[in-house]
Amino acid sequence: MPIDRPAPGRPHVTAAVLAGGVGARMGGPRPKQLLPLAGRTILERSVAAFCAAPQVDEVVVVMVPDLVAEAEKIVAEGGHGKVSRIVPGGASRSDSSRAALRAVAHRGGGDLVLLHDAARPLVSGRIIASCVAALAEAGAVGVAVPSSDTVVEVAADTRGHEVIRSVPDRAVLRRMQTPQGFRLDVIRRAHERALADPGFVATDDCGVVLRYLPEEPVRIIPGEEGNIKVTHPGDVAVAEVLLRTLEEER
Template identity: 70%
Template sequence: MPTETAPGPASGGRTRPRVTAAVLAGGTGTRMGGELPKQLLPLAGRPIIEHAIAAFCAAPDVDDVIVVMVEEQVPEVEKIVADAGLGSGTGGKVTAILPGGATRTASSHTALRALDARPGTDLVLLHDAARPLVSAGTIRRCVGALAEVGAAGVAVPSSDTVVAVEPGASGGEAIRDVPPRTSLRRMQTPQGFRLDVLRRAYELALADPGLVATDDCGVVLRYLPDEEVRVIEGEESNIKVTNPGDVEIAEVLLRLRDAGGAS
């Protein structure tokens, strides 16, 4: 059964908002080609998802963590959290492990419903469980931006030229447009929100029968167009493990980080 415990009490005389991080792993990770979801594959001897959860448990800016996992793997994540001492009852910050949906939008909505049922959170960070190398600095910058805006997304500049395409007259694809690279960013996570802003955006989104979304900042941008979504400086090492070769890259980056050589 999914586990859920009450969040730890706010410290007396709290002067900052309460921050909850939601680590989202609702998808199946089919592009990895294995039987296990990619979030459960080993990285330096520990499951990928454990690295992601541990990063938020260790972040001073985060008060508690919830995990949204594909339903049949919830017991495995419960064991990972317990064995690693990441649960709120064993010195960590994980207060809930919940079954998620088949899409990113469904998993985000699961986290949102959980927070609505448990008052106390002011700010929420939504993070892909397949990004195991998120740094404390990235988390801090994302939280800090929410003192000024209602939504913020971590991103890095695009080093490649990105083109828009359309069906070609002779078959295949043809370039339709070449946007200026200086205006393009590659989005990462976490994405941070004031909880009331994310709630309003999802209320509108879920009432839209044409909703197609893979990105929570995109939901805010589309349904609350007057709400500024700030871009926060990310890090190239904050990669998303999507394809089999990404695990090897992540292991190299992890060794460099642990040796003090990767920012």
């Protein structure tokens, strides 16, 4: 498929849409990324958001291995020309991220990659643009929103009941979203070190950088409450309401 070429001197930007999980918490027979959301699958909506972003030159999809052919059909029927390849994911989030990095192994270390959960189909153009812009100065960028709830740390008491251990200051807490953006040399080094430490299980890629490249600051840019992650059955209905609201505002 034809891929947009960046302007001379500008890093090539690849967005990797990570759809390699089976969505066990959703509880349905199909992975959540293939569920319909207002007439299009969640996967297609996530892919379309990055294909529409002028800052993104190429899109790679990481899919459940048994469903790569179905993802190829969805992308082809949707006419998403920036998608260069669809590759099988792994057993964990980190495995799928590394599959995405292998797919862009031919890119230079100064090029950029955005790693995005396919289950966040309402990511906005503003977030994508801000993430890419921040990578002009930072090697790693996370998207986050302030926590409106009090977050507590818990522990088990002598009878096995959960009790509050501490109450962190809410002012310094954030809820992470995606995409998460990186210079390729940064995220490659972080994952190379993570591979040598199989005891650590990462839930996102900024966490991998934080642990294995502590000298590399992870810049935070503002996310949006509408950039929700579809995790539980009720989240689809919430996403549909948010989508209708966004369409009415346009």
